[in-house]
Amino acid sequence: MKKILIAGCGGAPSEGVINSLLQCNKRDEIIGMGSEPTDLVLSSAKRKYVVPYADSPDYEKELLNILDKEKPDLVHFQNDLEIFEASKIRKKILATGTKLFMPRHDVIETCVDKFKSYLKWQNAGVKVTKNILINDPDDLKRAFSDLGNKDGKIWLRVSSIGAGGKGSLPTNDIQFAKGWIERFNGWGDFIAAGLLSSDTVTFLTIWYEGELIVAQTRIRKGWVHGSRTLSGVTGVTKVGQTYSNEIVTKVAIDSILAIDEKPHGIYGVDMTYDDVGFPNPTEINISRFFTTILFFTEAGLNMPEIFKDIILYNEFPALDKKINPLPDGLLWLRGMDTKPRLMTESELKHNFIKL
16 A cells, blocks of 8 residues: 555545545545645545645645655645645655656646747647737737627737636726736736637546556536636636547647657646637646646546556556547536536436426
8 A cells, every 4th residue: 555645635626536536446545735724624535635726835745744744655736836845846746756747847837828838839830720919908909909700809828837818807998908918917828829718628637658558538518607808717617528530649748748758747728619619728627636636537438547557566457448538528526615516418317306
């Protein structure tokens, strides 16, 4: 039995990983750490440690203290800021005897910056909607002129580290956009892009030293509380559905290889469809599983188990299909303070009483 430390415990992204690991046959010991005590106390981890936020000057010391005390075999992080900061001190982490399974730091640095990712895709010939970095009001004016759709709308979002659609806003009002950027102190950090559709798809993968181990596609059919945001995006999937499509697979793999010629670890490619129905990459969620990873586990594909078995036991999965091994059409239904449900469209339709 091995010991695994999971960061960000209590939050949905990490708890999906923990609850997947707790279903594994090997019964590895799961310990946790997190920066929000009221989240952390709800975690399914066996023991829990409170740590400062990853950008705190005390974070490194506290993390290394936990590694020294617990001596975990593996540590895994589940949010962009912590991934980025931990990656910078990976040599110190590895020196404690704890393993990591993550891409090179330069790859992480590119993926947590949406504009850097965009430039990589553009240079590699991957089809992607045009992006403009907004350094000043003149750039914003040019964005509306060059990128506005028939209604004059563009899409604004923060380029740097952040999840949950941080700063996202569709607008055709340049004065509102200017005020929005200033609200976030965002000159030089916001990017504008051509407005895509509301249809999205995610391709989640695990690689080992350049070899694709497993990949599964999921489409998103709405956001939890999406109606309460200006963008309609919250980063919290309401309904996910298993899906497969050759074009999506090719775009996703091309997007990964454009940024990392030898992928190693977890790469989740988010894509949004344009007005002709082609998936454009918008970001790669690097070195972490998405929030609804328990969906795949409950459906029969435990990707956190595959991940830890590779790095801790040198065991690779025996899959009939490494790309989209799950059947299409499985639904994962989620809401606040209610247990998620796995079902098919047919089961959903037969779940209610007809008058």
